[in-house]
Amino acid sequence: MNIKNNWWKYLGVLCFIYxxxxxxxxxxxxxxAEISEHSLYSGSxxxxxxxxxxxxxxxxxxxxxxRLSGSQQIKASGFNVLDNQNAILHFELPHSFEGQEKVSxxxxxxxxxxxxYAIYPNLRILKPETDIPNNAQWENxxxxxxxxxxxxxxxxxxxxxxxxxxxYHVAIWMAMFVLLTIxxxxxxxxxxxxxxxxxxxxxxxxxxxxxxxxxxxATGSVWARFSWGAFWTNDVKLNMVAIxxxxxxxxxxxxxxxxDNDKKAxxxxxxxxxxxxxxxxxxxxxxxxxxxxxxxNGGNPAFGTDDxxxxxxxxxxxxxxxxxxxxxxxxxxxxxxxxxxxxLINRALND
Amino acid sequence: xxxxxxxIWALISVDLKTEYRNRYDxxxxxxxxxxxxxxxxxxxxxxxxxxxNSIFWVLILVLSTNFALRAFTKTKEEESxxxxxxxxxxxxxxxxxxxxxxxxxxxxxxxxLSSIIFHSSLESFMTFPIVLFIxxxxxxxxxxxxxxSLPSALVLTSNNKGTLLGILSFPISIPITLVCINLGGxxxxxxxxxxxxxxxxxSVVLIMSTVSLFLFKYNWQS
Numbered sequence: 001m002n003i004k005n006n007w008w009k010y011l012g013v014l015c016f017i018y019x020x021x022x023x024x025x026x027x028x029x030x031x032x033a034e035i036s037e038h039s040l041y042s043g044s045x046x047x048x049x050x051x052x053x054x055x056x057x058x059x060x061x062x063x064x065x066x067r068l069s070g071s072q073q074i075k076a077s078g079f080n081v082l083d084n085q086n087a088i089l090h091f092e093l094p095h096s097f098e099g100q101e102k103v104s105x106x107x108x109x110x111x112x113x114x115x116x117y118a119i120y121p122n123l124r125i126l127k128p129e130t131d132i133p134n135n136a137q138w139e140n141x142x143x144x145x146x147x148x149x150x151x152x153x154x155x156x157x158x159x160x161x162x163x164x165x166x167x168y169h170v171a172i173w174m175a176m177f178v179l180l181t182i183x184x185x186x187x188x189x190x191x192x193x194x195x196x197x198x199x200x201x202x203x204x205x206x207x208x209x210x211x212x213x214x215x216x217x218a219t220g221s222v223w224a225r226f227s228w229g230a231f232w233t234n235d236v237k238l239n240m241v242a243i244x245x246x247x248x249x250x251x252x253x254x255x256x257x258x259x260d261n262d263k264k265a266x267x268x269x270x271x272x273x274x275x276x277x278x279x280x281x282x283x284x285x286x287x288x289x290x291x292x293x294x295x296x297n298g299g300n301p302a303f304g305t306d307d308x309x310x311x312x313x314x315x316x317x318x319x320x321x322x323x324x325x326x327x328x329x330x331x332x333x334x335x336x337x338x339x340x341x342x343x344l345i346n347r348a349l350n351d
Numbered sequence: 352x353x354x355x356x357x358x359i360w361a362l363i364s365v366d367l368k369t370e371y372r373n374r375y376d377x378x379x380x381x382x383x384x385x386x387x388x389x390x391x392x393x394x395x396x397x398x399x400x401x402x403x404n405s406i407f408w409v410l411i412l413v414l415s416t417n418f419a420l421r422a423f424t425k426t427k428e429e430e431s432x433x434x435x436x437x438x439x440x441x442x443x444x445x446x447x448x449x450x451x452x453x454x455x456x457x458x459x460x461x462x463x464l465s466s467i468i469f470h471s472s473l474e475s476f477m478t479f480p481i482v483l484f485i486x487x488x489x490x491x492x493x494x495x496x497x498x499x500s501l502p503s504a505l506v507l508t509s510n511n512k513g514t515l516l517g518i519l520s521f522p523i524s525i526p527i528t529l530v531c532i533n534l535g536g537x538x539x540x541x542x543x544x545x546x547x548x549x550x551x552x553x554s555v556v557l558i559m560s561t562v563s564l565f566l567f568k569y570n571w572q573s
Contacts, residue, residue: 191566191569240526243522243525244522246521246522247522247523250518250519250522253515254515254518254519257509257510257511258509260508263508266569267570269569271502271505271519273562274559274563275523277558277559277562278523278558278559280558281526281551281554281555282526286530286551
C-alpha cells in the first residue's frame, strides 16, 4: 500500500476508529434522572428527593438551587446525601415571586465544584390561595463560575446514554448526503461528456449511499426504540426517508432492466439527477412543515446549541469524515470491479 | 418560423387531435373513473367524505400513471424522427407536460362530477367548497404530470414499461398524494386552505418541471 496515494483511506479508518472508541468510552456529564415532585407551592418548605445519574453526591460538595425563569434563585438549605445517586434536598420556598401569573416555570440545578452543573427543567411553582408569609427571599443569580472543562458528553433527559448514537446515526446520514452529491456530480458529468467511467463512479456512489441509508435507518430505528418507544414511529422524517430509499432502489431496478450499456448509463444518469431533485422536497421541505419528533423540525434549524455542544462536535465531525471516506473507499472498489468487468467483456468479445 | 409558444401549442393540439380521433382509448379511462365512483356509491352504504377524499386522490394517481404512459408510447418512431428535426426537446417535454396536465385534470373533474351526482344524498358532499377543490385539483394534476412526464419518457427504452414507470415514479408521487389527501381533508373539515401545503405542491412543480426540461434533452437524443 502506497501511503502517498492512499492517505485518505488511513485518515478515514482513523477517524472512524476514533469515533467508535471516543464515542463509546467518554462518560456522560452528571444529570438529574428523577425528582419526587414536579409542582411546588411557594411559601412552603419542601423535601425533594433527587436521583442523579453519574453523580457522586457522597464524594463531593454539592449544592442545590431552584431557579426561576427570570434571574432569581433559592439555595437549598439542606442537602442530605443518601448515597452517590440519591439525595434529599430541603428548600424553604419564598412566599411570592415576580409577575402576576399563578404559575412560574422553574429549574432545579445541582452544582458541584468538580463536575459542573446538572439541571432538571419542567418544575412548576404554584401560588397557593392564601399566602403563607415566611422569611425566605429569592436571591439574584450571581456570576456563574464554570467548573473546569471536562471531556464528557452532555446529559439529556430521556435519551441519556443513547446520545452517543448521534455519532453513528446522524453522521451516517450526513456521509450519505455527501456520497449522493458526488454521485449527482458524476451523473451530470456523464451526461455532458459521455465517459463511461463517470457512469461507473455515479452508480458505485449511489449504491454505497443506499447501503449507508439502510444502516442509517437501522441505527435510527434502534434509537427510536429506546427514546420514543417503538422501532418505527409515524414520524414524517422516517416516512420521507423510507420513500427516498424507495426512489434509490428504483434506480437499481432501472439499471437492471435495460440491457444496452449506453442506454442504461444515460437513463440511469438522467434518473439519478431527477431522483436527487425529488429528494430535496422530501427530506428538506416536508419535515420542516410538519411536526416531527426529530430535533430541528417544525421550523427550527437542527444542530442548535440545545442539540449539540462542543464535546459532541469533537466526535461528530470526525465521524462524518471517517464514514464519508470509508464510503468513498468502498465506492472506489466498486468502480474497479466495474472497470475489470468491462475489460473482461471486451477481451471476450475480441477473442 | 414559428415562435416557441406556437410550436408548443401546435404539439399539444396535435396530441389532443389524435386523442380525439382515438376517442375510445381515453374514453376507456374516463369510463373507468365513472365506474369507480358508481361502485363506491353502490358498494358502500354511507361513506364519509374523508375516506372518499383519499380514494379520490389515489384514483387520480392511477389515472395520471395511465395517461403519462400513453403520452409517449403513442408517438411512433418515424414520427419522433420527424419531430426531432422540427422542434427542440424543450418544446416536446413542455407540450407533453401540459397535455398530461389537461387530460389528468379532465379525468379528475369527471370523477368529481360523477361522485357529486351519485352521492348527492350525503350531506358532507354538498357542503365542501367545490371551487377551492377544483383549484387544488388543478395544482395537483400539474404536480403529478410534472413528476410523471420524465419517467414515462425514460421507460420507453425498456421492455416492461408499465411496471417500470410505477417503480420509478410512485415513490416520488406518494408524498404528493399524501399532501393532496391532507389538503382535501382540510377543505372538507375546515372549508379553508392550508397555504403552506399548496406552496409545497407548487415548489414540487417548479423543481420537477425544471429538472424534466433540462434532462429530457439527453433522453431525446438517443
